[in-house]
């Protein structure tokens with residue numbers, strides 16, 4: 001994907017306003033950013049908009065940013081508000097060793113709410129094109145940009161090689177973000193690109209546009225999601 005990196009088109013970040021988002025982050029904040037966690041929607045060809053609908057009304061999960069197939073970035077939860085994106089019932093050994101306070105060894109449902117890696121991470125979810133999690137060039141570029149922007153703005157002490165991670169770091173149950181799980185060398189290349197963009201990052205690389213609400217209409221099995 002080398003060719004797309006140096007051919008960045010203007011990327012738009014749209015701020016989503018939705019009163020139900022407040023109930024998702026429940027007023028809690030990230031206490032200390034230790035990692036940026038990348039996810040996929042697990043729904044090939046599906047717009048990030050539709051996934052947002054499931055997050056708001058069905059799963060209760062949330063991410064700070066969604067990156068859509070066309071490269072548009074949606075700010076869903078405003079950092080440092082906490083997003084519910086990488087808590088698990090059972091954490092991997094590496095997660096427990098690295099973040100023992102936030103990845104306890106027992107079922108987290110009986111542990112005080114504070115012990116979750118959601119307290120120390122920023123979550124980004126990406127639309128994908130196929131079952132292996134490939135992304136459009138626009139989507140990939142925006143994913144590089146939003147990781148770089150998040151690190152520049154909120155994570156000055158992050159070590160990109162170790163601290164930009166995947167959801168699967170925390171749980172064996174999910175291959176998330178699947179493309180980078182299947183092709184770890186691509187994840188290494190991705191982080192190199194994030195570092196490069198961080199070195200040249202300017203706010204103008206992402207055009208932050210005004211806030212929009214999100215309207216969801218359901219007609220039978222059809223879900224229409226639009227900005228209002």
Ligand SMILES: [Zn+2]
Nearest residue numbers: 039040167176
């Ligand atoms: Zn995930």
